[in-house]
Amino acid sequence: MDERVRDHARTLVDWSARIEAGDAVVVSVAEGAHDLAVAVAAELAARDADPVFTYASGEVARATLRNRESYTEDPAHELALYEGSDAVLHLGGGRNTAATADVPGDRRRASARATRGVREARLATRWVKTVHPTRSLAQEAGMAYEQYRDFVYGAVLRDWAALRAENARLKAVLDDGSTVRVVNEGTDVSMRIDGRTAVNSSASVVDDSHNLPSGEVFTAPHATEGEVTFGLPTVHSGTRIEDAWLRFEDGEVVAHDAARGAGALADLLDTDDGARRLGELGVGTNRGIDRTTGNLLFDEKMAGTVHLALGRAYDACLPPGEAGTDSAVHVDLITDMRGDSRLEVDGEVVQRNGTFRWEDGFEAGG
């Protein structure tokens, strides 16, 4: 076995999920994630944790979704499994990113509605989402298999403690700040972040960070004004959206366009009221990620990018009792900050052309 698979498993179990002896764990294994599952089994056993391995197959999901006419609300045996779990490790990596392409949207929504309790029980655990590199994901990324494996481990096997310390500087700036302004070609947008708390997302549940890889600092903005061009592509419900453009007034999208996927963008905005508002402002900080690969788990973490999510805000960013944007969706759109760009907090430049002010090469002037 590639030693990096073992390192991945160790990082997942120790740094990300903080597994300890006696932890009840669910390990969800995608069709192509077998090797990582074997490595995770060894690490969990060495820590005396108790795993149940579930099979997360896109083709099995498709067969269920297409054939089910009515749903039981939160099946008791499934709910009991997750309610009794301390951690849930999602090992992604399928054999076909389009495995559920012919499942109608209403079928997906009916299933999602019926399993809300199960989902909440999962989200109440120390859950972590990661991905084992498969040929299918390499294809989606437009990469050779070996090249894609190098890419994934370059993003996953980082010095997370060091990145956490770096992220802490940006978090401090955002926590103290009141307004954020993002400027690049086609973008000049401002939003308020006063009273909101930034999350230091460094791939560990101790910081409310549930992705491996991670590498971002995010908060929940409001009162957004201005326009944004999203130069990097995103995929929403199987449709690729390229060069999306949004204009905000008083926190709400009032005009929109896209070079590709304009219809999907319009559908997204029509989901509900919250889908026309921002739920997240995120700043990517993972320098192991230097390109988009059609997988948001990686794309939104890319150093030198900022992403804005339409839809639901994360509770971790909100003061107790305050509701942020509520929506059935949360879709990240990414704007490139590596060219001529500025990220300002309360009028001060925090990042210019992708370089933070505490990094070498930062140009103070403008």
Added chain:
Amino acid sequence: MDERVRDHARTLVDWSARIEAGDAVVVSVAEGAHDLAVAVAAELAARDADPVFTYASGEVARATLRNRESYTEDPAHELALYEGSDAVLHLGGGRNTAATADVPGDRRRASARATRGVREARLATRWVKTVHPTRSLAQEAGMAYEQYRDFVYGAVLRDWAALRAENARLKAVLDDGSTVRVVNEGTDVSMRIDGRTAVNSSASVVDDSHNLPSGEVFTAPHATEGEVTFGLPTVHSGTRIEDAWLRFEDGEVVAHDAARGAGALADLLDTDDGARRLGELGVGTNRGIDRTTGNLLFDEKMAGTVHLALGRAYDACLPPGEAGTDSAVHVDLITDMRGDSRLEVDGEVVQRNGTFRWEDGFEAGG
């Protein structure tokens, strides 16, 4: 998808497990059983049953068993999953029948001891064990892949209602009988079956039959006397036992031998007191199975064979309150009845040379 995979799934869900709307189901998927899992998902969804798919990988099990030093007794989340389930469908079919060959026996036993409650919860459901044909199993059988697929579906896709009616005739004879005598070359053994109930094993949980394929009638004998030669091979804990020979006195093995695997046979007999006594007398009735393939799920069901199991008796064969043979093991050994042979109940020949007395070609004289 091969239409036979769908037929297999339908037989499993309807005839074997008797799945109904709202049933909470666990589907355990072996490494090579993906296609059957997809077909089962479609059938369960069409019946509005609620499945949780678990991943039953030999390599994952090996990683756990080799790395675990101490065990939690019956992990609560796993126990809750099975205690909340109405049915458990085991879809076997791995990629390597020797996947756990280097796991020491004491490790296996420690794991088995720690999960007794989980196992009992599973056995309290409408559980069914079946197998998806894989290349690994074809190899074990010494068959080409296509040939093995034909073999498996020939055994699985039978007219089970008709076989159940046939089995009922043999069950009636055994239920009414007091002594059974089995005679073939190297075999002349008698045992008592009075007071015991035969199980009509026709692949349906309604008859306490939990294997697909099935095709046998079995009961729990006692007071065994005589000798048996087992001309067909069996595999116990990874070791092949060929041409085993046992002599019984007063229900207990008093002498034994084997052309191959004599050590494994001796170890088996030394497990505990029950391992030297019979727990089962079974008569194979599945005419779709015409050869042994190194997989007891099939081998013991072969028409024209009788199997005797050393070890634990099944409760379904015993009168309420009466204990049969108790043991940690239950290992089937198979004797061939297709040559010069007789199966007698209370002195009357019920089967001669593999043909039952109610079948065409039965020779009444001897």
